[in-house]
Amino acid sequence: MSGALRLGRHEFDADATLMMAIVNRTPDSFYDRGATWAEDKAFDRVAEVVDQGAEIVDIGGIKAAPGVEVDADEERRRVVAFVARVRAAHPDLVISVDTWRAEVGRAVCQEGADVLNDAWGGADPALVDVAAEFGAGLICTHTGGVTPRTRPFRIEYADVVASAIADTTAYAERALAAGVPREGIVIDPAHDFGKNTLHSLEVTRRLGEMVATGWPVLVSLSNKDFVGETLDLPVGERLTGTLAATAVCALAGARIYRVHQVVETRQVVDMVSSIAGRRPPQRLVRGLA
Amino acid sequence: MSAPAGTTVRSVAVVPSSLALLPELASPDDPLREAREHARAAAAWLWRRHPDDVAVLAAPQRADNLARGVAESPGLRIGRALLADGGAATAPAPALEPGEAPTASGLLVVANGSATRSEKAPGHLDDRAFAFDDDLAAALRGGHLERLAAVDPGLAEQLWCFDAPAWCHLGRLAPAPDGPVCVDYDDDPFGVRYWVTRWTCAS
Numbered sequence: 001m002s003g004a005l006r007l008g009r010h011e012f013d014a015d016a017t018l019m020m021a022i023v024n025r026t027p028d029s030f031y032d033r034g035a036t037w038a039e040d041k042a043f044d045r046v047a048e049v050v051d052q053g054a055e056i057v058d059i060g061g062i063k064a065a066p067g068v069e070v071d072a073d074e075e076r077r078r079v080v081a082f083v084a085r086v087r088a089a090h091p092d093l094v095i096s097v098d099t100w101r102a103e104v105g106r107a108v109c110q111e112g113a114d115v116l117n118d119a120w121g122g123a124d125p126a127l128v129d130v131a132a133e134f135g136a137g138l139i140c141t142h143t144g145g146v147t148p149r150t151r152p153f154r155i156e157y158a159d160v161v162a163s164a165i166a167d168t169t170a171y172a173e174r175a176l177a178a179g180v181p182r183e184g185i186v187i188d189p190a191h192d193f194g195k196n197t198l199h200s201l202e203v204t205r206r207l208g209e210m211v212a213t214g215w216p217v218l219v220s221l222s223n224k225d226f227v228g229e230t231l232d233l234p235v236g237e238r239l240t241g242t243l244a245a246t247a248v249c250a251l252a253g254a255r256i257y258r259v260h261q262v263v264e265t266r267q268v269v270d271m272v273s274s275i276a277g278r279r280p281p282q283r284l285v286r287g288l289a
Numbered sequence: 290m291s292a293p294a295g296t297t298v299r300s301v302a303v304v305p306s307s308l309a310l311l312p313e314l315a316s317p318d319d320p321l322r323e324a325r326e327h328a329r330a331a332a333a334w335l336w337r338r339h340p341d342d343v344a345v346l347a348a349p350q351r352a353d354n355l356a357r358g359v360a361e362s363p364g365l366r367i368g369r370a371l372l373a374d375g376g377a378a379t380a381p382a383p384a385l386e387p388g389e390a391p392t393a394s395g396l397l398v399v400a401n402g403s404a405t406r407s408e409k410a411p412g413h414l415d416d417r418a419f420a421f422d423d424d425l426a427a428a429l430r431g432g433h434l435e436r437l438a439a440v441d442p443g444l445a446e447q448l449w450c451f452d453a454p455a456w457c458h459l460g461r462l463a464p465a466p467d468g469p470v471c472v473d474y475d476d477d478p479f480g481v482r483y484w485v486t487r488w489t490c491a492s
Contacts, residue, residue, distance in 0.1 A: 066408075066412075066413035067408070067413070144353075144357060145353060145356070150412075150413075151411045151412070151413075152411075153404055153411035153412065153449060154306075154307075154308050154351075154354075154363065154451075155353070155354065155357070156308075156350075156354045156357060156359040156363065157357045157358065157359065158357060158358025158359055159358065163357055163358075198314070229316075232318060
């Protein structure tokens, strides 16, 4: 297992697992479909997930799927002021921003963001310098080298897990060399990004190999298409499948879980952590009194 | 129309180059059931006409997949799988190398059109896809193979049609039909234009 985590100004013990709640500032993301597009709705959602126990919120301004282009100016309009508002209201909350752009990363770090979640695998090589400058954490994802906001199309790997490990650890080492604090660097196989369903299932099955690198691992499974294709279920009916994948990743040792459903995921991760012997059951008296 | 000098091909079948046609990537609920059935039938037709004498023409592996460690052309694998499945071929059919003139009597071409025909398509929507695919379709249906040789590789790549090398090869080297082209399948179920077509050539 990896060691202590330091995400911006927030520190977590080596045995801590963290919930990263998704709060989109988009009109068109696949799951919430604009539910938090209005800023007050998004702000209420932050309060809700904090109340549910999320340690991190992940604020994103652009949906992952292709569509209307959102340039850097528009992305900044969607997230920067909101980050400042959340920072002021929740000083103890870890704020992550889902962006691949260094210029957006700089703007949100100036407003108090703690983590830069690069979902597109280093598409902007300058992002590591921004994270280093502000002492922010960095999520280093594997996408197989695809262009941001493109769907996988006939992508093939000799070994998808070997590719994920090679690419994410190389990105992590580049971040370290740039000056990003080691305790703030996290790797993420990025289920569905540059992968078909079989690739994502294999990454899940072999997640222990990523954990064995020693870098802390984040998984983002929530309601994804690999769950949908496996069970032939539409978006909105994928919670059970998501939690099954979550349990497998928890057993393998993932540290951070990027989620829509905080309460359910926290219960699954805690249950699996206790089964694995990493977490004491919360209250013991039955058979012991 | 007569065959170019030195060409041995007497029958041609065209099938899509979707990875989902590979048996190891098939799923219980088959989203490509209709295309697969027609592709299998076309491969079987080719094999019955020319047992042990069919070559596969497909585009080489993409550079990005080469970088990920997979060298073999997916189209070649698809063609061989279809011949083994529908045609009962027991040995892998030979591949036509880039620019090589065919020496087999049967030619299985594994190629399709663009993948940018809708907002949900793999490559999203590019309005240029429709004219591009219609030109390919007209060339196939009419047996105007010289038009296939003129496929614009740059435009094809922008429209996520990575089979331009196969289309150009077919257009430059393969013989034209000696009768009507049989179009078994023509659709774009996932925003990717697929055809299954067959024709015979003059001896």
